Amino acid sequence: MLASLEADRRRILVLEIEILKLQQALSALQTEKDPVQGRLDAYRYPVLILPNEIISEIFLWFIPPYPDELPLAGSSSPTILTHICRKWREIALATPQLWRTIVIDEQLRSREVQGDIAETWMRRSKSLPLSVHVNNYLGTSPALPSLIPGAARWEHLSLVLWDVDSQILSNAMPLLRQLHLHVDDEINTVVCGDMPLLRTVHLALFAIGNVALPWAQLTSLSLEGAYMGEFGPILLQTPNLVHLSLEIIAAGDDIDFSEIRLLCLQTCDLDSSELECPEVLNTLIAPALRSLRLPEQFLGDDDPINILQAFISRSQCKLDSLSIMSTLTPLQSYRRAFPSIPEIVCSLRLPKPVVDSSSGEDD
Numbered sequence: 001m002l003a004s005l006e007a008d009r010r011r012i013l014v015l016e017i018e019i020l021k022l023q024q025a026l027s028a029l030q031t032e033k034d035p036v037q038g039r040l041d042a043y044r045y046p047v048l049i050l051p052n053e054i055i056s057e058i059f060l061w062f063i064p065p066y067p068d069e070l071p072l073a074g075s076s077s078p079t080i081l082t083h084i085c086r087k088w089r090e091i092a093l094a095t096p097q098l099w100r101t102i103v104i105d106e107q108l109r110s111r112e113v114q115g116d117i118a119e120t121w122m123r124r125s126k127s128l129p130l131s132v133h134v135n136n137y138l139g140t141s142p143a144l145p146s147l148i149p150g151a152a153r154w155e156h157l158s159l160v161l162w163d164v165d166s167q168i169l170s171n172a173m174p175l176l177r178q179l180h181l182h183v184d185d186e187i188n189t190v191v192c193g194d195m196p197l198l199r200t201v202h203l204a205l206f207a208i209g210n211v212a213l214p215w216a217q218l219t220s221l222s223l224e225g226a227y228m229g230e231f232g233p234i235l236l237q238t239p240n241l242v243h244l245s246l247e248i249i250a251a252g253d254d255i256d257f258s259e260i261r262l263l264c265l266q267t268c269d270l271d272s273s274e275l276e277c278p279e280v281l282n283t284l285i286a287p288a289l290r291s292l293r294l295p296e297q298f299l300g301d302d303d304p305i306n307i308l309q310a311f312i313s314r315s316q317c318k319l320d321s322l323s324i325m326s327t328l329t330p331l332q333s334y335r336r337a338f339p340s341i342p343e344i345v346c347s348l349r350l351p352k353p354v355v356d357s358s359s360g361e362d363d
Helices: 002-042 052-062 086-093 111-124 144-153 163-170 231-235 278-283 304-315 331-337
Strands: 101-105 130-135 154-160 178-183 200-205 220-227 243-250 267-271 291-295 321-327 343-348
Touching: 052 086, 101 111, 111 144, 130 144, 144 154, 144 163, 220 231, 231 243, 278 304, 304 321, 304 331, 321 331, 331 343
Parallel strands: 101 130, 130 154, 154 178, 178 200, 200 220, 220 243, 243 267, 267 291, 291 321, 321 343
Antiparallel strands: none
16 A cells, blocks of 8 residues: 555656656747737738728629629629628728629519518618619519619619519609610500619510610610510601610511611610511611621521612611621622622522431331
């Protein structure tokens, strides 16, 4: 028993010596660490010493430019800036320009989330003009009731419109400059509210024949998926158009090919989903036209060059650029016919695949 106690005493002495050595080593390391830590603590990362106004400006370059769509989360989203540190969150929330583009789509599957997002971004954007994108192709968006109170702030509006929501356009929109409407189904005729600054409009499908807009003030118009008889009455009311994009998808009924004078038109982009539509150019007069782009099928297969020559002669326009898509006519034929046009571009029409009906049959 006494021998065991003596052994424990010797062991304690050894341990105390080891502990003392370790404590001395730890003290030396701590002494070495303190000045290193002091230097680190004294260092200020450049981004953290920038004025808040500069950081705010950097944030604005981080997101897509206004009024383009931006993601609500992840890369290129202002939301991610609020997750870095407290200072950045405070700066981001105090920068209303970050929140002036509001995008609502099917990715926000929760109806409650759509409404909350709209309310939050409306509040964070303060009183700035807004770019609003509502892309709910599966049905009406629950975010609209939250967005409508800000209609007076809408500057750019892109909307998938459903009949139940059609009256949203009756609101006065004194700042609206750009309107993009997509309608997949029949809706009642919509008469829009006051839009004195509206200049650019894109209408798709059923929006073309069912939305009454202040046509005379438009300078840029895109009609996507129009019937042959729909666009004429609209173009007769657009004397100030500078840019026109027209896609015709069907012939339609009760076609009135009245003469259409677009005296300010400078660029014209036509398409027809392989329909022959020579009547369009036969009725159009555009003396200021500088750029024309269309598929050769649009001109008809009989004599496309003759149709173009008649249009240019009747309009007395001086084209700088002519682009003919899906052509069967050689480029040199167009160059010979239009030597005064500096730039002529032709893309060849791909031949339709030939199916060998004899393949697979027994010899």
